[in-house]
Structure formats: C-alpha cells, structure tokens
C-alpha cells in the first residue's frame with residue numbers, strides 16, 4: 001500500500017496502544033499484513049515490475065505525491081494530538097519503513113547498478129505478500145484512507 005496508508009495505520013496503533021515499546025514494533029509488523037490486502041500499483045504493472053522497468057515518470061510522481069501527503073498528514077496529526085506527537089510520528093515511520101528496503105534493491109541494485117539482485121528472505125516474502133497490485137486497487141487505498149482518518153478523528 002501507499003506510505004500514506006501505512007502511516008494512517010501506524011497513527012491508529014499509536015493512539016490505541018499508547019505504549020511506545022509495543023506500539024512501534026506493532027506498527028512495523030502491521031506493514032506486512034496491510035500489504036496482503038489488494039492495493040494500488042503506483043502505476044507500475046506486474047510486467048514492468050518483472051522486467052525491472054520500475055522508475056517510470058508516473059511511478060516517480062506517484063511516490064513523490066505519496067511522500068508529500070504523508071508529511072502533511074504528520075504535521076496535521078501533530079497539531080491534532082500534540083501530547084502524542086512523537087509516538088504518532090514514530091509509529092507512522094515504523095509502519096512505512098519496511099518499504100525502504102526497495103530503495104536498496106530497486107533503486108540502488110537494479111536501477112543504478114543494473115544488477116539482478118537476489119532478495120533476502122524477508123524481502124522475498126514482503127514481495128510475494130503483495131499478491132494483488134492493480135490500478136483498481138486505488139479504490140481500496142481511498143477506502144482505507146477514509147476509514148483510517150475517520151477513526152483517527154474520532155479519537156480526538
């Protein structure tokens with residue numbers, strides 16, 4: 001899913017669990033389960049994914065928009081929940097962080113170094129767990145965002 005939606009899940013966990021020692025690891029683990037849900041493909045087809053043809057203009061713009069919206073969400077949540085600001089930020093970052101591994105494999109190894117890297121076992125699993133990535137998955141992302149933001153607002 002998008003970093004934005006992983007961040008929403010992290011924020012919900014932060015506001016529900018409230019104990020950093022539990023909430024931060026839970027947020028990290030939530031990433032993998034959330035990736036099991038059919039989601040948006042960021043404009044990268046399964047074919048392009050296989051051929052390592054990943055960094056299209058559409059993908060880059062989608063990723064940039066995802067990042068900008070995520071930062072805006074972090075700022076808004078810090079204003080709405082000043083006492084839990086750091087915990088929310090920590091959980092949002094933890095929930096989105098597993099995807100940073102793709103900066104290493106896809107951007108550095110495949111795109112820059114032009115290699116065909118073998119993924120480590122966790123990344124292999126992470127990749128396989130995302131069994132459904134389609135453009136229609138954008139509807140799931142929108143539904144997740146609306147539901148998650150409603151839950152967060154109800155916790156004020």
Ligand SMILES: [Zn+2]
Pocket residue numbers: 001031035098099126
């Ligand atoms: Zn992921």
